[in-house]
Amino acid sequence: MFDHPTPLDVTRHLMEELAPRTRTGVGGLLSELDALESEFAHNAPDGLTRARVAVRLQAFLSKWTSGAQGAGGEEESPVDEAFEDAFDEATDDEMIQLIQRELGLS
Numbered sequence: 001m002f003d004h005p006t007p008l009d010v011t012r013h014l015m016e017e018l019a020p021r022t023r024t025g026v027g028g029l030l031s032e033l034d035a036l037e038s039e040f041a042h043n044a045p046d047g048l049t050r051a052r053v054a055v056r057l058q059a060f061l062s063k064w065t066s067g068a069q070g071a072g073g074e075e076e077s078p079v080d081e082a083f084e085d086a087f088d089e090a091t092d093d094e095m096i097q098l099i100q101r102e103l104g105l106s
Contacts, residue, residue, distance in 0.1 A: 036053075047099075047103070048099070051102065051103060052099075054099075055087075055099070059084075059087075
């Protein structure tokens with residue numbers, strides 16, 4: 001007569017809507033990269049946002065390919081620390097020049 005969901009069905013539905021399952025490890029990382037790519041495909045970011053994301057991804061890739069794990073893992077190499085220090089201390093003009101160089105605009 002009436003089709004009412006069971007309490008278990010309601011709970012599962014609410015859990016999926018309110019706290020979707022997140023993947024961990026490399027599968028989760030790849031899922032997040034897919035989501036980022038999809039978001040950028042649907043909502044093209046401005047040049048500054050693209051440059052900021054590019055710098056972050058390049059820093060991540062550098063750490064990833066060198067095997068440095070950072071917090072909770074192996075110690076980072078001094079090159080990574082020097083890069084981070086220079087990055088943190090860079091002026092706005094230096095950052096704009098770096099971004100333009102990275103994007104091939106200068």
